[in-house]
Amino acid sequence: MNKVIFYEAFDEEASAIRKFLPGDLNAVFTWKTIQEQGDSSPPAELISVRTQSRVPKEWGKRIKGILTRSRGYDHLTAFRRETGLDIPCGFLDDYCGRAAAEQAVLMMMALLRKLKKQAGNFRAFSRDGITGAQCKGRRAFVAGVGHIGAEIVDITKGLRMEVKGFDIEHKIKGLVYVPLAEGIAWADVVFCALPLTEATRGMIGYEALKQGSPGKIFVNVARGEISPAGELKRLLEEGAVGGIGLDVFPEESALAHRLRAGTESSNQEVKTVLELAERDEALFTPHNAFNTQEALEQKAALSAQAVKQFLARGTFPLAVPSL
Secondary structure (H helix, E strand, O other): OEEEEEOOOOHHHHHHHHHHOOOOOOEEEOOOOHHHHOOOOOOEEEEEEOOOOOOOHHHOOOOOEEEEOOOOOHHHHHHHHHHOOOOOEEOOOOOOHHHHHHHHHHHHHHHHOOHHHHHHHHHHOOOOOOOOOOOOOOEEEEEOOOHHHHHHHHHHHHOOOEEEEEOOOOOOOOOEEOOHHHHHHHOOEEEEOOOOOOOOOOOOOHHHHOOOOOOEEEEEOOOHHHOOHHHHHHHHHHOOEEEEEEOOOOOHHHHHHHHHHOOOOOOHHHHHHHHHHOOOOEEEOOOOOOOOHHHHHHHHHHHHHHHHHHHHHOOOOOEOOOO
């Protein structure tokens, strides 16, 4: 039996991880999720996934551990809850805070400058309808000031924006922390960098984002379930939101399968995301905010370290807390 299988490993990631693994380790890599791969039984004693795979319940007693190559581990907590098994699960330390923050700010700037429509207007070399806005002096509100959020604060302050944050912990000296509703009502740009929990699920939706001045920009590089697609569409149609930048999506596994397989989907959230993607005011990327050369190298090193430690000791450097 294989020692470890890496699901959802794109080409560059697989190559990077291989560099840090022992040459004699029996490891398998696939870009597919568990569901896309169609494995009926676990092909290895250690399973490594990202956020789109769902480990089958029936695998629970047939594997020794699960490593998610992400900082978020809500999907592993859900697996434990579903199976009732306290199987060893690991996650990665921060490896992409700066990378994800730069992507978030990049999205903000592209939306403020109407870059998607600018590119379309090039065909007619027309400047009509593409007057944008500058960052300096605008109000940026960061919901979730953890590893990614703290970097967003740093970058937006460097752009000479006014910045406020929302978090249960107030760690950044000099940052003004305010309640979520107050921050959204104040902001020109809202960044979501919150973890996904039962408390944050659906937290930044229609009722939250309709507050304050119309036309605000919303960028989410955290988890798609925090902001339902149908509610974002309504906000855009009503003008409460003027631009949406998403690197994460509700029903992301179903969305990814729909796009990769080219099949139709009956999932309404998937349909709504695809409708929004056609709009000039929407800028979507394939859960790729982490993916820089620097962050990928760090991620690969941490993944290999976690695998080697688990196979040697049965523990992970960072273990998902027990239920």
